[in-house]
Amino acid sequence: MKRKILFMGFNSLLSSLLFIGCGKGFLEQPPEANLTDKNYWQTESDIKQGVNGAYSSLRGLGTFSFWLFGEMRSDNTTFQYNAPQRGQINREEVDQFLVNSANTLLQDFWRDSYSSIFRCNDVLMHIDNVALTEAVKNQSIGEVKFLRAYHYFNLVRQFGGVPLRIEATRSPESAGSEGRASVEAIYQQIIADLNDAATNLPLASTYGSADKGRISKGAAYALLGKVYLTLTRYEEALTALRQVNGYTLLSNYGDIFKPENKNNSESVFEIQYYATTGTNLSSNxxxxxxxxxxxxxxxxxxxxxxxxxxxxxxxxxxxxxxxxxxxxxxxxxxxxxxxxxxxxxxxxxxxxxxxxxxxxxxxxxNFPVIRYADVLLMIAECLNEAGFVPEGEAFTLLNQVRTRAGLPSKTSSNAITALRVDSQEAFRQAIAQERQIELAFENHRWYDLVRTKQAVTVMNAHGQREVAQNPSIFPNGAYRVTENKLLLPIPEREILLDNLEQNPM
Structure with missing residues (x-):
């Protein structure tokens, strides 16, 4: 474990240097064998490249782990059964709730997330020792604290309590963790990081064209609102979400996802991809x-x-x-x-x-992480949890999203049964349905099912329908979802090398 983490740390630092490819001239770089904290973290350019390196980690996670664990575990997606090619059963096991701790995809997700967290910690560890303008320093702190919070948010929702690392690993003695922190401790750190990020980050509207897509104040408040919503702290969620200003829905739903509309007025935060010869920045x-x-x-x-x-x-x-x-x-x-x-x-x-x-x-x-439509639906959900109000603001926000989709409004006394929402519980169902469709394939459905405590019921019913369609292709035990299976197993390698306690199976 110690060798692994130190190697991961060096790769993280090296990747942050290579991500932009500018700053120090190539011939001025010290030999890799001599690359240390003392001769790297010296200038504003070094800090900026470190921050960019923290962003770069999102690309690999976004092209695989995020949708594998955030969408395919839900009732939205599955896989196309490939009878001649049976070499990717480890992916199928994720969908079928048959995954165990030896599944290498768990290790990939865990490793890549902690590598990203290390990059964030590396910047925070050195930023006070570099001469920076207050604006650059604040923005850099805000960006990496958002990213650290985002990765921990994904980890805690998938694994429960995980090791809490908020300092960069610098020696074999500090490589091992102190074990799994509690879920409460992880969320406390996430909330603290996002509050700091919201304080330090600029508005999205202040970024020039070269910085479009960087994390903004609005993104920090939106993610903070989602965290509070997950914790059912609705009043705090609403307060945070009300701070997400300066965004509007595009008039055409399809335009949101077109490459020529990257980082549009509806985009709060999205993972950036670029298809350019000689780089590894593209999506697929x-x-x-x-x-x-x-x-x-x-x-x-x-x-x-x-x-x-x-x-x-x-x-x-x-x-x-x-x-x-x-x-x-x-x-x-x-x-x-x-x-x-x-x-x-x-x-x-x-x-x-x-x-x-x-x-x-x-x-x-690009891949959207948070859109303004998501924010509007979260605000509507918070308002409804505070108390059902017929034709109140929550209805206005819900119907704003539906109207763009070409659908009629839902009201509390609608003559059409399918459009009638006449109670708090009925509004909860309306929000769940709208989120499933509006945010389909954007890695929200699984997390929504879990936080609303619908995952076991929905996924067992879904599994029965899947098996009934083609029973011969599903192994015994597929889609038998229990509360314990809502959390992924801790990867076997981490159990053995870092002496972590396993989740109940």
Whole structure:
């Protein structure tokens, strides 16, 4: 464990140097063997590159772990069964609630998250020793504290209590953790980091074109609101969410996800991807999500060679059925299949991130983490939890999202039963339905099910429907969801090397 963490730390520091590729001239860099804290963390450029390195960690997590554990564990998506290729059962186990501590995908998620946290800690450890303007220092602190909070938020929701590391690892003696911190301690740190971030960060509107997409004050308040909502601290959530200002819904839902509209007026925070020759900054969602047997029909990439890395995060019949008639979001978000030379093939796939390629195998599509529509729906949820008010502000916000989707408003006394929301519980259901559709395939559904205590009921019913469709492909025990299975197992490697206590199974 000690060797592993130190090696991870050096790679994190080196990656932060390479992420931007500018600042110190190439010939002026010290030999890698001599790269130390003393001869690196010296200038404003060093700090900025360290911060950029912290951002860069999001890309790898965003292209795989975030949707695997945040979307495929829900009733929104599954996988396309690939009978000839059975080498990726570890991915299928995540969807089927059969994952165990030896699954290497757990280790990847854990390692990459802590590598990102290390980069944040590294910046915070050195920032006071570098001469910076107050504005640069405050912004840098705000950005990395947001990122650290975001990674811990994902970890605590997936694993429960985890080791709390808020200082950079600098020696073998400090490499081991003090064990798993409590869930309460993790959330206390998340809240403290986000409050600091909100205080230190500028408004999104103050960023120039070169800095579009950086974390802003609005992003910190939005994530803080989501954290409080997860903890059912509705009044505090509402206070934070009311501070998310300066954003508007785009008039056309489909425009949100187009590469030419990156970091638009609805975007509160999104993971940045760039398809550029000679770099590793691109996204590839449409390749992961295309049916593995679709050739180049879905991707339109003539060099596509789809294999076991395609056919994932596949829309379920449950999400397809959840769309109301006339909902404009359905055609933007998913397709129920594709047409080849023999006719229509019923193999659903996510369309939301399919906007062509820039280079073969590389796309330029960002991934939204928080959108303003999410904020509006969270505010509506908080208002309803404070007390049901017929045709109150919560209805206005809910219907603002529905109107863009081409759907009629829901009211408390509507003559149409499907549009009538006449109680606090009915409004909870309306919010849950709207969030499932509006934010489909953006990695919110699983977390929403867990925080509203619907996960066990919804996922067991969903699993029964999945197995009934094709019982021969599912192993024994698939989709038998219990409260214990709402948390992922701690990776086996961490149990052995860091002496961590395992989650109950």
């Amino acid at each position: 969602f449409m390749y992961w999500f295309a049916p593995f047997d679709s050739g180049n029909i879905v991707t339109q990439d003539p060099t596509t060679n789809l294999n076991y890395n395609s056919g994932w995060n596949t829309p379920t019949q449950d999400i397809i059925n959840a769309y109301e008639s006339g909902d404009l979001r359905k055609d933007v978000s998913l397709a129920e299949g594709f047409t080849n030379s023999t006719g229509f093939v019923a193999a659903p796939y996510v369309k939301k991130f399919n906007h062509g390629f820039v280079l073969p195998g590389q796309t330029n599509v």
